[in-house]
Amino acid sequence: ISAEAPGSPDLFATTPLKKVSDLLRFDLRANAFKWVKVMGQFTRREGREYYLQDDGAGLRFIPKTVPDIQPGDELEVVGLPELGGPSPILREALVHQTGHASLPAPVPLSPRNMGQAGLDATRVSIEGTLLNVNSVQAEQVLEVQAGSRVFAGLMPAGSPSLRNIPVGSRLALTGVYASLEPN
Numbered sequence: 001i002s003a004e005a006p007g008s009p010d011l012f013a014t015t016p017l018k019k020v021s022d023l024l025r026f027d028l029r030a031n032a033f034k035w036v037k038v039m040g041q042f043t044r045r046e047g048r049e050y051y052l053q054d055d056g057a058g059l060r061f062i063p064k065t066v067p068d069i070q071p072g073d074e075l076e077v078v079g080l081p082e083l084g085g086p087s088p089i090l091r092e093a094l095v096h097q098t099g100h101a102s103l104p105a106p107v108p109l110s111p112r113n114m115g116q117a118g119l120d121a122t123r124v125s126i127e128g129t130l131l132n133v134n135s136v137q138a139e140q141v142l143e144v145q146a147g148s149r150v151f152a153g154l155m156p157a158g159s160p161s162l163r164n165i166p167v168g169s170r171l172a173l174t175g176v177y178a179s180l181e182p183n
Contacts (some may be wrong), residue, residue: 011035011078012096020057023081023088024118036090037078041104042069043123044176046154049089051121051176052077053104058121058176061090067097074099086120086179106174111147120179126151130169133162144171 015037023036040054049060050067052075061077069075075097079090107119109126128146135141135157142153142162153173155162165171 011094012037012076015078020052020054020059020088023059023083024057033080035078036081037076038090039074039076039098041101042073042075043071043103043121044178046178050093051178053122056104056107056122057118059088059090060121061093061095063093063095067095069095069097070100072100072103073097074101086117109146109177111149114146114149114151119177122177123174124177125172125174127170127172130165130167130171132167133165142171142173144173 015035017037017039020038020040023038038052038054038059040052040059042050043053043058044051048062050063050069052059052061061079075095077090077093077095079093082089082091104123106123106125109119109124113119114126126144126146128144128151130142131145131150132143133140134143138157140155140157140159140162142155144151144153153175
C-alpha cells in the first residue's frame, strides 16, 4: 500500500457541509465510508445517541468521545453516515461547538400526524391525558393518550414537575420525537 496523497487531519475543514434534509434524499455518491459534515442544534441525549436538528429536520449522532455540550448548543458534526432508519445517524462523530441559541420551536403534533415520516429527532409538542407513570432505570415513563394513540414520554427519574400529578390529568408536553423503529 502506498499513499497517493496525504490525508488531512482536519475533517471539519475538508469535509463539505450538507444540510440534514439532504441526508434524507437519495444520493448516488453517498456511502457509509465517506465522511459527512452537518451543522445544527443539539436538542437531546439518550444513552450514547445525541439528537441534532437543522431547519426542521433531525438526525442522531454517536460521538467518538463524549462531548461537553448542552441542549441549545450549535454544533458542527462530522461522521460516517448510516441511512435507512427513521432518521440518519452519524457514527464515529467528531463534534465542534460553534455557539448557543434558544431551542428551535416545536412542531405541534396531533393524533393524525404522530406517525408522520420526518419527525424523528425533531422537537415536537402535543397534548394528551396521563394514563400512568412508571420508573425505568434513571427515567420516569409517562404513558399518555392523544386521541386513540398512546405514546411514552420520558423524563429524568425524580423530576419535580411530575410530583402530585394525578392519572387522568391533561398534559401539554414538549420534547424530542424518538421513533421506536430500529436503526
